[in-house]
Amino acid sequence: MVTSMSEHVRPVNLQKEGDERLAIEWSDGRRTLHTWHHLRANCPCATCREERNVPPDPFRIINPAERSEPLRPIAMTPVGRYAYKITWNDGHDTGIYSFDVLRQLDESEKR
Numbered sequence: 234m235v236t237s238m239s240e241h242v243r244p245v246n247l248q249k250e251g252d253e254r255l256a257i258e259w260s261d262g263r264r265t266l267h268t269w270h271h272l273r274a275n276c277p278c279a280t281c282r283e284e285r286n287v288p289p290d291p292f293r294i295i296n297p298a299e300r301s302e303p304l305r306p307i308a309m310t311p312v313g314r315y316a317y318k319i320t321w322n323d324g325h326d327t328g329i330y331s332f333d334v335l336r337q338l339d340e341s342e343k344r
Contacts, residue, residue: 241260242259242260242261242263242332242336243259243260243314243332244257244258244259244260244332244335245258245259245260246258247309250266252303252305253268253269253270253303254266254267254268254269254340255267255269255272257335259336263336264341265335265336265338265339265340265341266339266340266341267335267338267339267340268340269303269304269305269306270304271338271340272306272319272330272338273304273319273321273323273325275334275338276319276325276327276328277328277329277330277331277334278327278328278329279327280327281325281328302322304321304322304323305321305322306319306320306321306322307320307321307322308320312329315331315332316329316330316331316332316334317329317330317335318330
């Protein structure tokens with residue numbers, strides 16, 4: 234039986250750092266950093282994954298890059314024991330970020 238990392242390693246502390254990023258401490262001692270922009274840009278929901286693989290829709294009324302308000306989460310809710318659902322201030326709320334995805338989206342080494 235194949236098991237994912239999330240079955241063993243879990244977040245033990247989530248902390249907002251300023252207005253731009255999230256720090257996660259994991260049960261294995263690792264610490265990951267995530268900017269809100271990077272998390273939203275890499276939303277794992279089917280709609281966002283599809284949008285990243287096709288040309289931009291010319292009929293889209295508001296381009297996310299043209300928003301005047303900074304992108305930020307308004308809620309982060311646990312989903313079972315494997316993920317978090319993030320609700321964004323742009324109204325998007327279908328992304329479920331598994332622990333595996335959160336570890337893969339770590340930006341701490343890019344600083």
